Amino acid sequence: MQTVTVQQIFRATEKYLNQNLEISGWIRTIRTSKAFGFIEINDGSFFENIQVVFEESLDNFPEIGKLTISSALRIRGTLVPSPGAKQPFELKAEQIEILSVAAADYPLQKKRHTFEYLRTIAHLRPRTNTFAAVFRVRSVIAYAIHKFFQEKGFVYVHTPIITGSDAEGAGEMFRVTALDLGNLPKTESGAVNFAEDFFGKETSLTVSGQLNVETYCMAFRNVYTFGPTFRAENSNTARHAAEFWMIEPEIAFAQLADNMNLAEEMMKYIIQYALDHAPEEMAFFNNFVDKTLFERLENILNSEFGHITYTEAVELLEKENAHFDYPVHWGTDLQTEHERFLTEKIFKKPVFVSDYPKGIKAFYMRLNDDNKTVAAMDLLVPGVGEIIGGSQREERFDVLCQRMEELGLKEEDYSWYLDLRKYGGVKHAGYGLGFERVIMYLTGMTNIRDVIAFPRTANSCEF
Amino acid sequence: MQTVTVQQIFRATEKYLNQNLEISGWIRTIRTSKAFGFIEINDGSFFENIQVVFEESLDNFPEIGKLTISSALRIRGTLVPSPGAKQPFELKAEQIEILSVAAADYPLQKKRHTFEYLRTIAHLRPRTNTFAAVFRVRSVIAYAIHKFFQEKGFVYVHTPIITGSDAEGAGEMFRVTALDLGNLPKTESGAVNFAEDFFGKETSLTVSGQLNVETYCMAFRNVYTFGPTFRAENSNTARHAAEFWMIEPEIAFAQLADNMNLAEEMMKYIIQYALDHAPEEMAFFNNFVDKTLFERLENILNSEFGHITYTEAVELLEKENAHFDYPVHWGTDLQTEHERFLTEKIFKKPVFVSDYPKGIKAFYMRLNDDNKTVAAMDLLVPGVGEIIGGSQREERFDVLCQRMEELGLKEEDYSWYLDLRKYGGVKHAGYGLGFERVIMYLTGMTNIRDVIAFPRTANSCEF
Numbered sequence: 045m046q047t048v049t050v051q052q053i054f055r056a057t058e059k060y061l062n063q064n065l066e067i068s069g070w071i072r073t074i075r076t077s078k079a080f081g082f083i084e085i086n087d088g089s090f091f092e093n094i095q096v097v098f099e100e101s102l103d104n105f106p107e108i109g110k111l112t113i114s115s116a117l118r119i120r121g122t123l124v125p126s127p128g129a130k131q132p133f134e135l136k137a138e139q140i141e142i143l144s145v146a147a148a149d150y151p152l153q154k155k156r157h158t159f160e161y162l163r164t165i166a167h168l169r170p171r172t173n174t175f176a177a178v179f180r181v182r183s184v185i186a187y188a189i190h191k192f193f194q195e196k197g198f199v200y201v202h203t204p205i206i207t208g209s210d211a212e213g214a215g216e217m218f219r220v221t222a223l224d225l226g227n228l229p230k231t232e233s234g235a236v237n238f239a240e241d242f243f244g245k246e247t248s249l250t251v252s253g254q255l256n257v258e259t260y261c262m263a264f265r266n267v268y269t270f271g272p273t274f275r276a277e278n279s280n281t282a283r284h285a286a287e288f289w290m291i292e293p294e295i296a297f298a299q300l301a302d303n304m305n306l307a308e309e310m311m312k313y314i315i316q317y318a319l320d321h322a323p324e325e326m327a328f329f330n331n332f333v334d335k336t337l338f339e340r341l342e343n344i345l346n347s348e349f350g351h352i353t354y355t356e357a358v359e360l361l362e363k364e365n366a367h368f369d370y371p372v373h374w375g376t377d378l379q380t381e382h383e384r385f386l387t388e389k390i391f392k393k394p395v396f397v398s399d400y401p402k403g404i405k406a407f408y409m410r411l412n413d414d415n416k417t418v419a420a421m422d423l424l425v426p427g428v429g430e431i432i433g434g435s436q437r438e439e440r441f442d443v444l445c446q447r448m449e450e451l452g453l454k455e456e457d458y459s460w461y462l463d464l465r466k467y468g469g470v471k472h473a474g475y476g477l478g479f480e481r482v483i484m485y486l487t488g489m490t491n492i493r494d495v496i497a498f499p500r501t502a503n504s505c506e507f
Numbered sequence: 508m509q510t511v512t513v514q515q516i517f518r519a520t521e522k523y524l525n526q527n528l529e530i531s532g533w534i535r536t537i538r539t540s541k542a543f544g545f546i547e548i549n550d551g552s553f554f555e556n557i558q559v560v561f562e563e564s565l566d567n568f569p570e571i572g573k574l575t576i577s578s579a580l581r582i583r584g585t586l587v588p589s590p591g592a593k594q595p596f597e598l599k600a601e602q603i604e605i606l607s608v609a610a611a612d613y614p615l616q617k618k619r620h621t622f623e624y625l626r627t628i629a630h631l632r633p634r635t636n637t638f639a640a641v642f643r644v645r646s647v648i649a650y651a652i653h654k655f656f657q658e659k660g661f662v663y664v665h666t667p668i669i670t671g672s673d674a675e676g677a678g679e680m681f682r683v684t685a686l687d688l689g690n691l692p693k694t695e696s697g698a699v700n701f702a703e704d705f706f707g708k709e710t711s712l713t714v715s716g717q718l719n720v721e722t723y724c725m726a727f728r729n730v731y732t733f734g735p736t737f738r739a740e741n742s743n744t745a746r747h748a749a750e751f752w753m754i755e756p757e758i759a760f761a762q763l764a765d766n767m768n769l770a771e772e773m774m775k776y777i778i779q780y781a782l783d784h785a786p787e788e789m790a791f792f793n794n795f796v797d798k799t800l801f802e803r804l805e806n807i808l809n810s811e812f813g814h815i816t817y818t819e820a821v822e823l824l825e826k827e828n829a830h831f832d833y834p835v836h837w838g839t840d841l842q843t844e845h846e847r848f849l850t851e852k853i854f855k856k857p858v859f860v861s862d863y864p865k866g867i868k869a870f871y872m873r874l875n876d877d878n879k880t881v882a883a884m885d886l887l888v889p890g891v892g893e894i895i896g897g898s899q900r901e902e903r904f905d906v907l908c909q910r911m912e913e914l915g916l917k918e919e920d921y922s923w924y925l926d927l928r929k930y931g932g933v934k935h936a937g938y939g940l941g942f943e944r945v946i947m948y949l950t951g952m953t954n955i956r957d958v959i960a961f962p963r964t965a966n967s968c969e970f
Contacts, residue, residue, distance in 0.1 A: 249683065
């Protein structure tokens with residue numbers, strides 16, 4: 045008698061055929077007749093269920109027949125061939141032990157449920173096919189990202205979650221405090237006295253690890269972060285969450301072209317990894333969630349990503365301004381409709397747009413020689429638009445100080461960031477990848493709430 | 508001409524010997540005479556520096572001689588054997604391009620600095636040997652943990668950072684809010700009106716992902732979290748930080764013994780992985796930070812961890828009560844002095860202590876048949892004491908409800924947690940591993956502030 049998982053049985057069927065095996069798992073479906081019955085068991089280790097056949101010769105045949113969905117069983121039996129069936133094998137039960145009987149009001153009965161409903165039972169939804177597939181793929185891709193960077197010698201840096209600077213400046217931040225909000229200490233002038241707070245100052249949740257990770261880039265050359273980031277933006281869309289995970293690589297002795305090469309290589313790596321390591325889940329998405337998925341991913345794997353400058357892109361887009369809700373002109377930011385037109389209609393594949401006007405980009409991006417644009421890049425992909433945003437960083441102390449002055453940023457708030465330019469600064473570049481956006485792109489799921497285990501959005505922080 | 512990293516040169520010296528190579532990196536030391544000079548270059552890819560020799564035949568020989576520490580260079584030259592030297596090779600420069608000149612007040616000159624001082628320049632300290640070693644090992648171990656669990660088929664779950672429940676109950680929590688603290692909205696009764704906050708309710712930073720990850724354990728069987736957790740505890744010790752990372756595996760169809768086996772296997776795996784994948788760094792720690800390190804780690808690798816129940820442990824410890832600051836009696840929690848006595852004096856190796864009195868453990872731990880103890884386990888290791896804490900979870904709906912009632916916990920606050928017991932609950936277990944504690948243990952570093960890139964502690968939230 046060997047204790048095995050369903051995954052082991054599916055992955056090495058030959059080895060286990062005609063063997064005496066023990067499995068444990070949960071009932072997904074059960075049908076019985078007078079003399080025998082079938083149970084589909086999912087044991088959590090594998091996307092597919094295994095079929096168990098049991099006969100009236102079992103002592104507890106009558107009790108088994110009454111079992112509810114999601115009840116848990118331990119089954120001993122023989123793995124036998126099952127020619128002509130959906131699966132080429134089934135487990136013929138010799139003994140079935142009932143581990144627990146699920147209450148009859150279990151919400152996930154056989155009928156289909158809407159994603160909206162399933163969000164209200166986020167603690168149970170990973171037991172459905174769709175969410176079992178989403179969250180296993182999420183795990184597989186998270187690992188693929190680590191593997192990609194680690195095998196290239198990148199150092200993983202845990203940049204801080206609680207930050208004392210609002211220098212990061214991207215969007216609204218959540219405050220973090222240990223003060224009693226019902227009884228806040230005040231200064232003489234009546235303001236909140238943050239000197240009495242846990243950190244002795246005002247603190248917030250990070251919106252990006254980039255500035256912090258640049259310090260490690262100047263020590264380790266190639267580094268990356270992978271951690272949670274936060275936005276207190278009240279945008280109730282299918283693509284925004286208040287809490288999400290981000291990957292931010294940063295590479296030294298490197299310029300914008302190196303950055304784009306890294307992003308392209310990474311995207312292809314993780315797509316291939318997901319196809320190789322979660323084949324059943326990816327096939328499920330292609331069959332039931334987005335029938336164009338494989339075509340779309342194959343297109344990425346097999347194309348060299350396009351390259352176009354912002355200025356060139358605007359020239360092309362301006363000709364189509366009649367079709368856009370927001371007409372494009374040099375100096376305006378690209379909207380999703382423009383991004384999708386570029387990648388879907390013009391390039392028909394992923395495309396990097398580079399060298400944006402400095403006026404619409406952050407202070408730390410490297411000023412180009414034209415004095416008008418910065419060495420920024422966005423990766424646009426069909427079906428989504430922007431999936432990666434990055435830049436070469438301004439490594440020249442004087443130029444950076446001047447850009448900060450133009451934007452009204454104070455040098456003293458960025459002294460440590462400026463130190464990186466004073467003490468051996470070199471050309472470096474990096475980008476940010478929203479992890480949930482990647483999961484959505486690789487699964488075809490269209491709402492960010494359905495790729496986060498317990499999503500946090502405006503007015504929703506359940507479980 | 509081949510562009511290479513110093514890591515490539517050290518790891519495949521034969522391949523590069525007598526080749527024309529290009530490297531880029533930062534000056535760690537420089538010495539010159541009239542006719543030639545030596546530079547030790549660190550390029551971030553590798554712990555060791557490479558020695559570069561340059562001669563007066565170079566155009567810019569005079570400028571090079573004046574360069575400051577941390578200035579950045581691009582060097583082209585030939586890798587030549589260097590018999591008898593510390594390293595068996597050196598790079599004979601044919602061209603040296605000065606990429607940037609570090610300001611002369613660079614704080615990391617050759618002299619030794621205290622760890623306390625280096626904490627004040629946390630953005631520069633990864634450029635020192637000690638912190639380069641710490642943070643590369645931190646990265647390597649983070650990856651080893653993912654690799655260990657992923658190769659066993661565990662699903663990585665991102666449990667939420669912002670939580671709406673304070674059900675987790677371990678220690679003081681930080682509040683998260685998007686309200687204007689200077690102008691808080693009030694209810695009619697004068698309390699803070701959290702209905703107007705971002706999430707429509709009071710929210711905090713998580714102290715543990717365990718309750719959330721148990722929901723995924725009941726779907727995927729074997730799961731783990733690896734993410735930041737927070738404590739607003741004002742304890743100014745060398746072992747506590749307000750923000751730290753935690754790993755929490757959870758396994759289904761499993762009991763306390765399976766949990767201990769997993770913990771033992773994991774500890775051995777990550778130690779071996781660090782020794783194999785960061786040999787230079789680990790040797791540095793053994794030579795310069797903790798001379799007993801290798802002996803201690805070898806002892807773990809080569810021993811079967813001990814097992815003792817709390818009750819048996821207390822019997823042994825009571826005999827030694829005269830030596831302890833806090834005498835032990837059945838029912839009291841073990842202090843670090845007792846834990847260290849057990850693992851260092853009695854077992855002389857890592858030991859699991861199991862089956863603690865229910866009165867000193869959490870509500871979710873499985874009640875033993877004696878009705879007095881719960882199926883909890885702590886792993887104690889020499890030099891530290893507790894490094895892992897875990898338990899089998901109470902899977903019996905009625906018993907769990909009764910425990911909650913005893914402790915005054917309300918069922919409605921835990922309805923989703925109780926659902927896991929109603930709908931196919933099975934025996935399951937898990938543990939928590941403080942990531943920084945592991946790094947400290949594997950490096951010999953004694954202050955948690957020195958194993959976190961930008962530590963957050965009471966009154967300190969810099970960078």
